[in-house]
Amino acid sequence: MSEVYALRRTRLRECCNAGGSAAALVTRPANVRYLAGPAPEGAVLLLSPAEDFLVCAGLPDDRGEQSRPDEALRVHVVPGTGGDPAVEAAGLAAAGDADSLAVEEHHLTVTRHRALRSVVPGLRLANVGGAVEQLRVVKDEEEISCLRIGAEIADQALGELLESILVGRTERHLALELERRLVDHGADGPAFATSVATGPNAGRPGHRPTDRRVEEGDFLSVCLGAAYRGYRCEIGRTFVIGTAPADWQIELYDLVFTAQRAGRESLVPGAACRDVDRAARQVLDSAGYAAALPALTGHGVGLEIDEDPQLTPGTMGKLDACVPVTVEPGVHLPGRGGVRIDDTLVVRPEADGGPELLTITTKELLAL
Template structure:
């Protein structure tokens, strides 16, 4: 954590502030390792404080070992103001995306400092993951791989989408996941045309393609994977064609990932392959996104993101083709950018599985 604090302090001058107040829960955990649900972080050139209430002080002492733990008392803003005055802070950076307008007005009223709105100061540090973060993401991915292997026996004609989602959740939690990464997508048959077709009460039918997009949280870090399988019958020529097209686009995009490429450039690799096959209009979302303490982080693999990829960035690669009244296919892996390319963390097979 000391290295993260050091990097953040180097940003204070750039933001023209004497200290930064951090409300965002994921940013708080990133800097402190504190996993409680209440608390704010105050970082200056001379101190690093975690301010929390009586319920969490003992936990904070155990987890946030590089921070001074301050019990907030009855009035949190009064406590923060006292700390600011003790350090002589004149310009305080606040997370513009981390507080409501109502809270901002409270800050103006109760804190005797000049407030400076900052944007994504800590999140900019979170773009590149260190080894401990990659290890946790890798473990989360391993848990999801296990769940996919386990669910295959239950993917049968007559199975209910919602029950498949529940079994995926059970399998992940049995392996140490603390919670779901998001509401799982299980979309069979024509519902596969909905990229975010959250699991419904639909029964899986013979000849359905079934798309499952799921993930878990392990020690605060997320996994995210998608596989599309056949149930009950061999694929038709069109099903096989669309599946192989999406797989080709995904593999080409993964091969294009390396430091120096931009998110937009990698997105274009997959998008061009799908467009040249005549399905460009059926791939309407970005190619991928970073994952970490949140399920959707920056950078993105998207036509709109010119962020240059760096070693240590972790991103999903998830092209898809969605055809109304027919169905869809998506395949998604998590990869980590390395010095000379990338490493695929997701280990589940990607050939089209036909399940009885």
């Protein structure tokens, strides 16, 4: 892995040098992880002309290979207690003769930025912007393999839940049960707070589980994901509880399914992000649900559960091959509930078989 991290740092260094900074300070945790491997909480990465440092408030744990940072990095522990690794790193940069340091202004607070300036007044602070986030968009096969395993785990957890009795159980309990099963199957933990929504809550994006119990005739929508070696995937499905779905439930489900399929089928290298969004959105729009639609119909996933690219009407830019994204249109009707169908897929060229579906749980409307 060490060469992978070194290569990523080289790409960031080139990008900073082009911007006129010989040194860069990376503070956003997922970006530190991307460039340095697993690191202690609060650790920051300093790229400087002479050497790269991982600066930590305390010594990294040593709990096996999967939790160790890249051993090619020099680890620098902030002396004393309560010091800010970012401030310490700025001092190291200045001591290493850098005259300009590119920082992540979208992550550093005003207070920390000011502390950096005051500790090394001669150092010019530039902005590295979202350079690391941009590097993170296209994944290598090792990263995709972590997402694939995470998706398998989520599929297993969901599959087991569907075999159990659901009526009478609360949203909260079902969510906890899913999270336990994710861990049972080898996840580091849930990729995000598991959402279970029943009846009138079903289909609401980001619904936080309540004490409502599953009832006959409900829509039940579930959204979960596994974190595996730091990588986070997402799956969402909607079911009907009890004997047979009502006509309105079948119609709404078919509509959302059609929209989601249209989104999935438009995932080709070179497609504009907003065209993928439009493919899904227009199905729902033209059925009269324009007002019920969320701001996005999908997003990138990786070390964070919500990354670039965003699939929205306003996103500029195109999809590349090897970009994992969710496709997750949904409709929520206040007071009645709704449907949401969510997959994680990897954009692949048609010659390689087209988009790779990572979350393979059936999308038939199951009556449970």
